[in-house]
Structures are given as structure tokens and as C-alpha cells.
Amino acid sequence: MMLGIVVGPLVATQKHRKFEGSKLLLVQPLGENDTPRGPVLLAVDTVGAGVHEKVLLVLDGKAAGDAMQKKGAPVDAAVVGIVDHVDFS
Amino acid sequence: MQVARVIGDVVATRKDEALTGLKLLVVQPLDPERQPVGRALVAADAAGAGVGEEVFFVRGREAAFPFYPAEPPVDAAIVGIVDHWSTEGAVPKEGRR
Numbered sequence: 168m169m170l171g172i173v174v175g176p177l178v179a180t181q182k183h184r185k186f187e188g189s190k191l192l193l194v195q196p197l198g199e200n201d202t203p204r205g206p207v208l209l210a211v212d213t214v215g216a217g218v219h220e221k222v223l224l225v226l227d228g229k230a231a232g233d234a235m236q237k238k239g240a241p242v243d244a245a246v247v248g249i250v251d252h253v254d255f256s
Numbered sequence: 257m258q259v260a261r262v263i264g265d266v267v268a269t270r271k272d273e274a275l276t277g278l279k280l281l282v283v284q285p286l287d288p289e290r291q292p293v294g295r296a297l298v299a300a301d302a303a304g305a306g307v308g309e310e311v312f313f314v315r316g317r318e319a320a321f322p323f324y325p326a327e328p329p330v331d332a333a334i335v336g337i338v339d340h341w342s343t344e345g346a347v348p349k350e351g352r353r
Contacts, residue, residue, distance in 0.1 A: 174288065175343035177259070179312065182336030183302055183322055191312075191336075193259070193288070195347055203348045206285065206293050209257035209312050218346050228318035241302065241314045241321040241335045244257055 169204075170250060171196045171224040173216050177209060185240035192216060192246060194224055210244035211235055223248030257312045259338060260285045262305050266298055274328040281305060281334060283313055288343040299332035310338040 171194040179191065190212040198204030201221075208226070213234040216222045224246055225231055231245035232238065264282035268275070279301040287293040290310075299313045302322035311334045313319075319333035320326075 172346070172348060174346040175341060177312070177341035178339045179336040180339050181303055182312075185321075186336060191257075193341060193343060197348075201348070206258065207288050207343070207347065209259055218344070228314075228316050232318070239321045239324055241318045241333060242257065243314045243316050243318055 168247070169196050169224045169226060170201075170253070171208075171210075171222050171246075172201075173218050173220050173222055173246070174207060175218055183241055185235075185237050185242075186211070189235060190215075194222065194244075194246065196224060196226075197221075208244050210246050211242050212246045214246055214249055216246050216249050221250040222246045223250055257314050257335070258285045259310060259312050259341065260299075261290075262307050262309050262311055262334075263296060265307060272329050274326055275300075275330070278323070278328060278330070281307070283311065283332075283334065286310070288347045297332055299334050300328065300330040301334045303334045303337050305334045305337055312336045312338060
């Protein structure tokens, strides 16, 4: 899993039927010290996250499909948590 | 998934049998400013997309799911056509590329 920051919503009417009822969010994955890492991705939101929130992101088709609770959904990324804080020791 | 623009289509006569009937499109991933980012790639179309449209595509094994029960050997598939999206300056600065 990775941390990311929600940067915006995406609306699509014409999409695969397994996406019906799902919210799509653009997410910037974060590396160390909350620095952006890699390109902005599109993820299915399963927890009700909003713009500017730090989130927990899965980048795996199986995990993303499980989070959606839909078998055979053509997804490869999902927001599965909203991060309160991260502590390093 | 990633947002991309469809920039071309691919015609291949001799190919894996399971690819027969699939529309193959060239997609260029976009950054939040709608500028090209990374390499263009070929994706199978599962959304009825056309050249010039903004779409989103899925990578990996799940790219074959829209064609179930067929299991075409594809690693990217267009699964939606974008109506609109915005980031309203929410992208961290170094993340714009």
C-alpha cells in the first residue's frame, strides 16, 4: 500500500458497468516526507475521501477489486483508508 | 488507472486469436495540466472510445476483465470516457510532472 493525496474528482458517464455507483478520485502518490512520487493516478474511492485528504492507496487489481466488493472489476487502484497521521520513530 | 488521451489506433491483421475483434488504441497518459506524461502505449478499448477523447485505462491482468469470458492477452484497457476532471491546484508542486 502507499500513501497519497487526493487532488480532485473525475466524472465519467460512459464507463465499464462495474464502475457504476463508484466514485473516482485523482490521487498523487507520496514518497518520503510527503513528496510526490510518480504520476497522478485514478483510483476508485471506497471510503468517502475528499480533495486534499491524505489516503491509503492500494495499487493492485486484486486488492482494489476486493475493496470494491465486486468480482471481475477492471480496476488497478483503490483508496481504502483516510490517514489520520503517520508516526515515524 | 490513469487518465489519457487517445492519439491513434492500431491495425494488426496477424495477431493472437483472442485479440480478434478488439479495438486497439494508442493512448498518451496525461498529467493534471493535460500535458503528456510518460510513454504512449496501446490499450484495448472496452468503452467505445475514439481518437481525440480523454479516457481512463486500467493496467495489468485486470485489463482483460471487460472481455470476460474471453481472456485476451492484453495488459491495458480503456474502461471509461472522461466527462470532466479537475485538480484545482491541489497537486503538490513537485507532483505536477
